[in-house]
Amino acid sequence: VACPVAPYCNDDTDSFAYTSARARWPTILDGVIADVKQTVSEKGVAEDGLIAKLEKVKQELLGLVELVIRPLEDDGGEDIALYNAELKRQTGAVPMTYANGPWLYTECYLYRKIYSCFKTSKGWEEYDFFARQKLDAFKSSESAVVELAIRYKALSAQLHGDVSKASLEVLFREFIDISLWGNATDLSLLTTLSLDQLQSLQGAAARQKSEKNILVNDVGKAWAAVSDTTKYGRVDIVLDNAGFEFYTDMIFALFLLDSGLAETIVFHPKSIPWFVSDVMPVDLGVLVSSLSDPAFFTKNREELDYLSSQIMKYSSDGKIIMRQSPFWTTSLAFWELREGGLGGGHEVWDDLRASKLVIFKGDLNHRKLVYDAKWPRTTPWATAIGPLASAKRTLFSLRTCKADVVVGLAEGKEEELEKFWIESGKSEKDTGRPGIGWAWSGKWAVMPFTDGKE
Ligand code: F6P
Numbered sequence: 001v002a003c004p005v006a007p008y009c010n011d012d013t014d015s016f017a018y019t020s021a022r023a024r025w026p027t028i029l030d031g032v033i034a035d036v037k038q039t040v041s042e043k044g045v046a047e048d049g050l051i052a053k054l055e056k057v058k059q060e061l062l063g064l065v066e067l068v069i070r071p072l073e074d075d076g077g078e079d080i081a082l083y084n085a086e087l088k089r090q091t092g093a094v095p096m097t098y099a100n101g102p103w104l105y106t107e108c109y110l111y112r113k114i115y116s117c118f119k120t121s122k123g124w125e126e127y128d129f130f131a132r133q134k135l136d137a138f139k140s141s142e143s144a145v146v147e148l149a150i151r152y153k154a155l156s157a158q159l160h161g162d163v164s165k166a167s168l169e170v171l172f173r174e175f176i177d178i179s180l181w182g183n184a185t186d187l188s189l190l191t192t193l194s195l196d197q198l199q200s201l202q203g204a205a206a207r208q209k210s211e212k213n214i215l216v217n218d219v220g221k222a223w224a225a226v227s228d229t230t231k232y233g234r235v236d237i238v239l240d241n242a243g244f245e246f247y248t249d250m251i252f253a254l255f256l257l258d259s260g261l262a263e264t265i266v267f268h269p270k271s272i273p274w275f276v277s278d279v280m281p282v283d284l285g286v287l288v289s290s291l292s293d294p295a296f297f298t299k300n301r302e303e304l305d306y307l308s309s310q311i312m313k314y315s316s317d318g319k320i321i322m323r324q325s326p327f328w329t330t331s332l333a334f335w336e337l338r339e340g341g342l343g344g345g346h347e348v349w350d351d352l353r354a355s356k357l358v359i360f361k362g363d364l365n366h367r368k369l370v371y372d373a374k375w376p377r378t379t380p381w382a383t384a385i386g387p388l389a390s391a392k393r394t395l396f397s398l399r400t401c402k403a404d405v406v407v408g409l410a411e412g413k414e415e416e417l418e419k420f421w422i423e424s425g426k427s428e429k430d431t432g433r434p435g436i437g438w439a440w441s442g443k444w445a446v447m448p449f450t451d452g453k454e
């Protein structure tokens with residue numbers, strides 16, 4: 001399905017696409033190459049020409065070999081044909097390059113191309129070239145991990161008692177907030193979670209403080225959907241980042257299961273290493289083993305062991321499920337979640353029929369919901385999600401803004417934010433729009449909802 005509005009492109013000097021393609025991506029590639037070298041030297045394994053392949057991708061990215069983006073070579077992946085068809089479809093009058101192409105397409109293409117280097121190198125087919133980074137970052141969030149584990153254990157005991165619907169709603173909102181800001185890994189926003197302390201001034205103040213940075217907040221509608229006991233209790237979470245964010249998503253999932261608000265949680269990870277830190281199926285095991293390893297997290301073993309045993313229990317009971325689809329690592333917008341949708345979009349859409357709430361985590365998933373197009377920022381959410389507004393699925397996006405596309409703002413809000421950004425001395429000096437950086441900073445968030453019944 002095509003979008004009537006043009007996408008953000010890498011030659012838009014006012015867009016984060018511009019610096020992403022020129023400064024961020026080469027650095028990411030350098031990191032991948034350094035990781036392979038480290039693994040080769042530590043493990044003494046053969047690299048099978050992998051480094052040369054990665055260097056070539058880097059040369060192409062820097063425009064040193066040939067500018068034009070070529071179709072991906074067949075590496076046996078079923079998604080290759082679709083990537084190449086999209087390349088053709090999205091190429092305009094001039095050939096597509098990393099310097100001028102649509103941001104969303106070229107970025108997905110780059111990650112797929114890096115993966116292809118590994119897929120075609122002997123012994124490296126299954127290697128997660130971002131694993132080291134993900135694990136290091138998780139380890140460094142130990143204090144917040146422990147704090148949440150303590151609160152979860154206290155809460156979990158109380159949840160088995162008689163809890164009023166009003167208390168559950170307060171908790172639901174808290175966990176949503178934690179999972180939302182987990183996307184920015186903004187640890188200062190963790191608030192008190194025990195039932196008695198819910199109304200404490202500190203918790204309320206912290207919530208209020210973060211709440212003013214939530215520009216669109218449909219949490220009330222999401223609560224109505226999740227607390228609807230007439231529906232089978234399945235909740236879906238389309239995951240974003242491993243490490244602390246996945247940890248907050250998991251705690252939220254445990255809360256839904258413990259409280260009976262959900263009977264099953266279906267997580268949707270990525271099947272290949274993606275956008276550096278995204279969750280892959282293997283990351284569930286990594287999460288559990290990190291939490292249960294006394295050498296990884298040394299303090300508060302009792303709470304951490306309890307947490308990991310809960311995850312293992314629900315996983316082996318089939319109440320926590322990791323469900324893969326090639327759809328999540330195509331370059332396609334989520335407008336393909338429809339009957340006949342490409343790249344696995346149809347199958348996912350069909351599967352989501354059984355869910356009472358589908359939560360999309362993070363920035364990239366959000367960009368795909370709105371086609372990463374240049375919508376005026378006052379565009380209603382129902383317009384920007386195109387056919388999803390009437391797709392008969394209940395969708396809720398939890399996103400801290402790290403890219404240009406933002407919709408659903410009240411008249412005048414954008415101007416106010418740009419003014420604030422400039423006055424805080426943080427102007428993007430190289431753009432024609434010095435106030436735009438607020439939208440890239442991860443300090444603001446949106447949580448829009450649709451019941452798919454427009
Ligand atoms: O804007 C920077 C960026 O890396 C984008 O390329 C991407 O959309 C996003 O951030 C990734 O963030 P998240 O992990 O929240 O999807």
Ligand code: MG
Binds near residue numbers: 240241
């Ligand atoms: Mg991510």
